[in-house]
Amino acid sequence: MADESTPHPVLIPGPDSRPSRLAVAPSRRAMVGGLAVLGLAGPARAQTPPAAPEPKGLLAGPGKVRFKPEPAQETAIWCFDGKVTPPIVRVKLGQPVRLRLKNTTDKPLSLHWHGVRNVNAMDGVGGVTQAPVPPGGDFLYEFTPPDAGTFLIRPLVIGGSSEPSGRGLAGMLVVEEANPPAVDADLGLVLQDWRLEGDGTLMPFGQTSFAAASGRLGNLVTVNGGPVPQSIEARPGSRIRLRVANGCNARGTRLRFEGVKVYVAAVDGQPTDTFEPLRAxxxxxxxxxxxxxxxxxxxxxxxxxxxxxxxxxLTLASVTTKGDKLSQKRPPIGPIGENKKLPAEVKLQNAMRRDVVITGGAFVPKETGDAKDKPAPEPVYTGDPNKVWAINGISGTTGQAPIFTVKRGQVVVLALRNDTAFPQALHLHGHCFRLLHPLDDGWEPYWLDTFQLLEGRTARIAFLADNPGRWLISATVLERFDTGLWTSFNVT
Structure with missing residues (x-):
């Protein structure tokens, strides 16, 4: 494949340009409605409904990219459609996603649509909601996202997620609002990191020491598959919508913004009252x-x-103004509009309440003597390498029973306790939740599906269990997920 390691400016198109769209199939309701109208005109010959267009293909397979200069070799990666750049799939709200995954890697694969309140069969957890796609196999992902927003495409297979992600498979799903806010550019940035050896090859996968501690932290960071910073040029006075997503195996960080005021319009895909980040x-x-x-x-x-x-x-993206100032005046930045498909409030009085306790992982030995000039001790793990982590005493495996079952429409409050030595990034599948204040006397003013729970802490989340199926509560650090840090619940 072509060498994509040289950074190139991203030129922002003018206001009248439009991103490409996926071909979409007419809904059954639209087809039936159209036939009914024909019926009003009198008898007609039976007609065969038009066939749905062929789904777009998404080929997962091997590729190469130069991350290190010669004499280091090119890095053997996995990618979609032969490109190191993660795909950004765009549809309008109400349009279906129809993508046929073809797996030409040598490992089983499935794709999780991270943050989509999906139908259960399309959630993409290999070994739970679908059979993993074997090497040489394919699978049709076909669903209509209920919400507009920004979502991640991540490999997720029970016991086998870290490698396809660490080799480069990631993407973004953008579901555009029916009436999106007026902007001069709508850009997506996917953060990844890579664990490279000195010769440019990927470090082998499966190290228990990584899984039991902070995960497979990379030593090279990319944005949209290329070197950082991503260089963006725009005309002075432009308004940009920037969608940022963390597709790393394990690396959590904080984002800081310099040189411009930034307003958060949505968190985890769900719109919020627009706010400026605290301390930027x-x-x-x-x-x-x-x-x-x-x-x-x-x-x-x-x-x-x-x-x-x-x-x-580490600067991830740099925006430089270039050219003539835009003459178009924009109103002040404001909310992009609420999602009326989410409940206006979450009533906690009759909620089902459950404890979710996370244990396992490495421990950090206590320092003895004068530790002033000593390096920090390395975490130690001596247990089962396949069952490093547990939730409520059970390490996640295919076929295990859900920790609770709830009827559709019931409010659930989970008390999540982190009894490990590390912060835990957690994801609720199929739903989004409110992070409650410590005394259940309020909640944070935005919806989430992913959050980080510090070591030794307890947090409570509340959600309306309105999506039937078996859903995971899972670590987003994929080495931890692969070694047991997940559980599930049923909505009937």
Whole structure:
């Protein structure tokens, strides 16, 4: 494949340009309605409904990219459709996603649509909601997302997620609002990191020491498959919608913004009252997404940066104003509109309440003597390498029973307790939740499907169990997921 390691500016199109759309099939309701109208005109010959268009293909297979200069070799990766750049799939709200995954890797594969309140059979958890797609096999993902928003495409197979993700498989699903806010550009940024050896090859997978501690933290960070910073040019005065998603195996960080005011318009795909990040930073564990609204300065040559707080700071994207100032005046940045498919409130009085306790992993030995000049001790793990983590005393495996069953329409409150030595990034499948205040006297003013729980802490989340099926509560650090850090519940 072509060498994509050289950064290129991303040129922002003019206001009249439109992103490409997926071909969509007419809904059954639309087809029936059309036939009924024909019936009013009198008898007609029987007609065969038009066949649904062929789904778009999504080929997962091997590729190569140069991450390190010669004499290091090119890195053997996995990618979609032969491109190191993660795909950004765009549909309008109400349109179906129809993608046929073809697996040409040498490992089983399935794709989780992270954050989509999906139908259960399309949630994409290999070994739970579907059989994993074997090498050489294919699977049709066909669903209509109920919500507009920004979602991740992540490999998720019981016991086998870290490798396809760590080899590069990731993507973004963008479901556009029926009436989206007026912007001059709508851009997606997918963060990934890679664990490379000195010769450019990927470090082998399956290390228990990674799984039992912080996960497979990479030593090279990319945005949209390319080197950082991602260079973006836009005309002065442009308004940009920036969709950022953390597709890393394990790396959580914080985002900081410099040179421009940033307003958060959606968290984990769900719209919120627009707000400025506290101290211009946002938490960014794996699986998290933000929709950001940015008004660029009016002068040419101004710069704005998105920085990950890794080390002394790593610039992920840099926006530079270039050209003539846009004459079009925009109203002040405001909310992008509420999602009326979510409940206006979550009534806690009659909620089903359950405890969810996370245990396992490595322990950090206590330091003895004068530790002032000593390096921090390494975490130690001596247990079963396949059952490193547990929830309510059980390590997640295919076929295990759900920890509870709830009737559809019931409110659920989960008390999540982290009894491990590490922060835990967790994801609720098929639903979104409110993070409750400690005394259940209120909640954070946005919906989430992913959040980070610090070590030794308890957090309570509340959600309306309105989506039937078997759903996971899972680690978004994929080495932990592969070694047991997940459980499930049933909605009937």
């Amino acid at each position: 930073t946002l938490p960014f564990p794996p699986g998290t997404r933000y929709d950001l609204m940015i008004d660029l300065p009016d002068e040419e040559g101004a710069k704005a940066s998105v920085i990950a707080l890794i080390g002394s700071g």
